[in-house]
Each structure stands twice: as C-alpha cells, then as structure tokens.
Amino acid sequence: MSLQLFPLKGAFADPSVADPRLPTARCPFPRAQRLRTRNSRGLRQRSDAAAKTGDLEKAFPFPAWEKLDEVANLQNLGLEIRKEQVPSTSAFPSLPTSPDSKSSKRVLLYRDTNGWCPFCERVICALVEKNIEFDCVYIDLRNKPAWYLDIVETGLVPAAEIDGRLVWESKDILDALEETFPEPSLLPTEFSEDANAASALADTLSRAGFSFLRGREYGSDGPGDPTELLESFRSRLQEMEDALARHPGPFFLPQFSLADVVHIPHMQRFAAYLPNIRDEVVLHGPGAQYPRIAAWLDALEERPGFRAVKSDPETHVQVVRRLFGVQPSVEAERPRGASAAGARLVTNREAVVKDVLANAGLDSGDSFVRQAVELTVGMLAAELLGEAPAKPDLADDPPSKARFCAVAAAVLAFLRSRVSSPRDMPADAASSFRAAIDKMLREVYW
Numbered sequence: 309m310s311l312q313l314f315p316l317k318g319a320f321a322d323p324s325v326a327d328p329r330l331p332t333a334r335c336p337f338p339r340a341q342r343l344r345t346r347n348s349r350g351l352r353q354r355s356d357a358a359a360k361t362g363d364l365e366k367a368f369p370f371p372a373w374e375k376l377d378e379v380a381n382l383q384n385l386g387l388e389i390r391k392e393q394v395p396s397t398s399a400f401p402s403l404p405t406s407p408d409s410k411s412s413k414r415v416l417l418y419r420d421t422n423g424w425c426p427f428c429e430r431v432i433c434a435l436v437e438k439n440i441e442f443d444c445v446y447i448d449l450r451n452k453p454a455w456y457l458d459i460v461e462t463g464l465v466p467a468a469e470i471d472g473r474l475v476w477e478s479k480d481i482l483d484a485l486e487e488t489f490p491e492p493s494l495l496p497t498e499f500s501e502d503a504n505a506a507s508a509l510a511d512t513l514s515r516a517g518f519s520f521l522r523g524r525e526y527g528s529d530g531p532g533d534p535t536e537l538l539e540s541f542r543s544r545l546q547e548m549e550d551a552l553a554r555h556p557g558p559f560f561l562p563q564f565s566l567a568d569v570v571h572i573p574h575m576q577r578f579a580a581y582l583p584n585i586r587d588e589v590v591l592h593g594p595g596a597q598y599p600r601i602a603a604w605l606d607a608l609e610e611r612p613g614f615r616a617v618k619s620d621p622e623t624h625v626q627v628v629r630r631l632f633g634v635q636p637s638v639e640a641e642r643p644r645g646a647s648a649a650g651a652r653l654v655t656n657r658e659a660v661v662k663d664v665l666a667n668a669g670l671d672s673g674d675s676f677v678r679q680a681v682e683l684t685v686g687m688l689a690a691e692l693l694g695e696a697p698a699k700p701d702l703a704d705d706p707p708s709k710a711r712f713c714a715v716a717a718a719v720l721a722f723l724r725s726r727v728s729s730p731r732d733m734p735a736d737a738a739s740s741f742r743a744a745i746d747k748m749l750r751e752v753y754w
C-alpha cells in the first residue's frame with residue numbers, strides 16, 4: 309500500500325520538489341512501519357489478556373507519579389493543589405471557598421476562579437511588588453456564593469480583607485494596601501497629582517480600547533462609528549504617551565508605581581489583541597506607533613508584579629473572542645506554502661482519508677467517524693486555501709459535538725506527524741501545513 313500521503317500528480321506536481329518518476333510512492337520508513345504494526349498488535353494482545361484478568365497495570369505502564377512529583381519539584385514552584393476546587397492549581401496560596409475561611413496572613417484576597425479578572429490583576433501585582441504575603445479565596449463569578457454577596461455589596465471581585473478590614477474596588481484596595489504597608493512605597497507623595505491623572509486615564513483608555521475592539525461604545529447596544537472609535541482610542545493612547553514623557557525612565561513616575569499598576573491589565577491585553585484582531589494600532593514590535601508605550605511594555609517584563617499576572621497573547625485573544633464575541637478584522641497573513649499544501653491535500657483527499665482511517669487508530673467501521681474524518685480533512689484544506697472552514701452544526705447535540713471534536717483532534721494530530729517533506733510537499737508547504745493544524749487544534753473544542 310502506498311503510504312505517501314500526497315502523491316504528486318498531474319497539474320499539482322511541483323517540479324522543484326521531487327521527480328515524480330522517482331519511487332516516491334514507497335514509504336521511506338518501511339522498517340519503522342513494520343515495527344509499528346507488530347508493536348500495536350502486541351499491545352492489543354497483551355491488553356486483551358490483561359483485560360480478562362482485570363489487571364490493567366500489566367498492560368499499560370502507569371505513570372510513575374511519585375517520581376514525577378519529585379522531578380516537578382512542586383514545592384519550589386510554589387504550586388498549591390486545592391482539592392475539589394476549580395482551578396485546582398494556583399501559584400498563590402489559597403483557602404477553600406467558604407465564609408469560614410480564615411487566613412493567617414494579613415491579607416486575604418477574594419478573586420475570580422477563572423484567573424482572568426483584570427481588576428484582581430492590579431491587586432496581585434501590587435501585593436507581589438510590595439512583598440506582602442496573602443491568601444486567596446476563589447469566587448466563581450457565574451455562581452457567586454450568597455455569603456460573598458452578603459459581605460461585598462457590589463458582588464464584584466476583587467475584594468480584600470486587610471488586617472480584618474474588608475475593602476472592595478481595585479483602586480480602593482490599592483490605596484488601603486499603601487496605607488497599611490507603606491514600605492516599599494508604590495505611591496511617592498510628591499507625584500500624587502501625576503499618579504491620579506494616570507489612574508483616571510486607566511479608566512478612559514481601557515474603555516476606549518475595548519469600545520474600538522468591539523466596534524461599539526461601552527454600554528451601547530448598537531454599532532459605533534469605526535472611525536470615531538479608532539480616533540478616540542488613539543487620542544487616549546497619545547495621552548498615555550505624553551504622560552510617560554513627563555518623567556525620566558520608562559514608567560509614569562520616576563519609579564515603578566501604582567500609576568503603572570493600574571494600566572497593566574488592559575495594556576497587556578491590548579498588546580496581545582491588536583496584532584491579532586485590529587492591526588490599525590501597533591503598540592509593540594516593528595512599526596510601533598507610540599515609542600514610550602512600547603518602551604513601557606518592555607520595561608514591565610522586568611517587574612515581578614507584572615510577571616505574576618502576565619498571560620500569553622494567545623490566551624488573551626481566545627478569551628476576548630469567546631467572552632465578548634470579538635471577531636478579528638485582521639486577515640492573518642497566510643504563510644507562503646499554505647496554498648501549495650492545500651492544493652495537495654485537495655488533490656489527494658481520498659488517499660489521505662483512507663490513510664487516516666487505516667492508521668490513526670480510529671474506528672473506521674463507524675459511519676460517524678468516517679464522516680468526521682472526511683470533514684476534518686476538508687476543514688484543513690479550506691484553512692490552508694484561505695477559505696472559511698465549515699464546521700458541523702452540532703450545538704444542539706453536545707455528545708456528538710464532543711465526539712466530532714475528539715475525532716477531529718485525532719485526525720489533525722495524526723496528519724501533523726504524518727506529513728513528510730519533500731516526499732509529500734515542499735518544505736515551506738509542510739511548515740504551513742503543520743502551522744494550520746496547530747491553529748485548528750487550538751480551536752478544535754469550540
């Protein structure tokens with residue numbers, strides 16, 4: 309059987325890649341292939357036998373968790389496991405979500421379970437910068453406990469108990485921390501006017517940025533005027549640029565301060581969103597339009613408080629798309645080899661589907677699986693060719709949706725390791741092929 313995934317054919321043959329007269333239709337790793345077949349049969353036999361005796365441990369090597377615990381060095385990472393809580397790991401010491409949770413530390417922070425709240429980030433950033441020990445209690449914002457609503461009248465996070473005094477509203481918490489723990493200071497009194505101006509700008513700038521990204525004014529249902537939204541965002545960014553110029557060094561004041569802390573959450577988000585969602589505004593990297601803001605973003609990387617709350621750009625983009633339904637207007641630049649890879653996949657789809665069904669470990673006798681495999685291959689081809697990949701509409705059927713996603717993930721992972729260059733496609737096409745698969749895998753459980 310030919311194991312070549314995408315045999316070069318007719319019009320799609322790329323003469324720069326391989327001479328179709330060469331015996332490329334043979335698997336370049338025939339020995340490896342034979343070994344794989346033997347091993348998988350062996351495993352099946354062993355697992356059948358083990359299943360009869362119920363002794364799975366003999367069939368499958370279970371992870372050596374104790375050894376892995378040791379290697380992972382959990383204590384040194386400061387990771388705490390909170391049994392029966394979601395999320396169950398956190399770099400921050402935490403207590404059960406209960407009205408009776410009493411902390412031995414001077415600060416107890418109530419924050420969101422999903423770890424995304426930008427206002428909680430402000431508080432954590434200040435706590436870390438000021439070396440204040442704290443415990444966290446995680447509040448599920450979709451199902452807030454009644455006792456939390458009783459003690460915090462807004463019902464919002466963050467809230468903090470500081471030496472037994474309960475404070476909410478992120479900026480009020482920052483002030484209370486300064487009062488209670490004056491050293492090291494994050495608010496030098498001689499610059500309080502500039503700090504107040506920066507704090508006010510944090511609100512107007514974040515509103516303008518989110519309005520621009522969502523295409524509508526904060527609090528309004530209808531679409532806004534895109535040019536006005538862009539101009540308003542730009543003028544707030546210019547205000548920030550000017551404020552950063554007021555003192556020497558990269559920060560708002562001559563030293564890192566609360567003025568920086570209050571801007572960190574929305575600015576780290578905008579820096580992540582813009583290149584992926586709306587590229588009219590460039591905050592960072594080549595073509596940066598606000599040099600002081602770009603230098604400020606660079607300087608943050610050195611701050612322990614920022615590192616404690618920093619997320620990766622991809623998480624930010626995924627969250628804003630899911631949470632606010634923000635759709636990118638930026639056309640992701642299609643990598644150079646994408647069309648070539650797409651063309652090969654379309655031309656050879658039958659062979660590819662057959663190969664997946666025969667070798668990816670899926671139940672090829674099941675018609676749902678067969679359809680899901682073909683659809684996934686089609687979605688990948690569409691992705692590579694710059695077409696919108698059509699996903700099945702399974703919103704009303706969660707079990708089938710989950711099943712489809714699982715099959716799609718298996719197909720994509722299989723093809724990712726299966727493709728071989730130059731056997732199947734030129735090098736840049738293979739890179740694009742894998743990049744497209746990585747992108748789809750990130751979004752496969754939609």
Ligand SMILES: N[C@@H](CCC(=O)N[C@@H](CS)C(=O)NCC(=O)O)C(=O)O
Nearest residue numbers: 425426427449464465466477478479
């Ligand atoms: N002005 C507040 C805003 C806090 C806020 O909006 N928190 C959000 C999480 S990011 C929240 O608790 N949302 C829950 C809700 O709206 O019910 C502050 O600065 O602390």
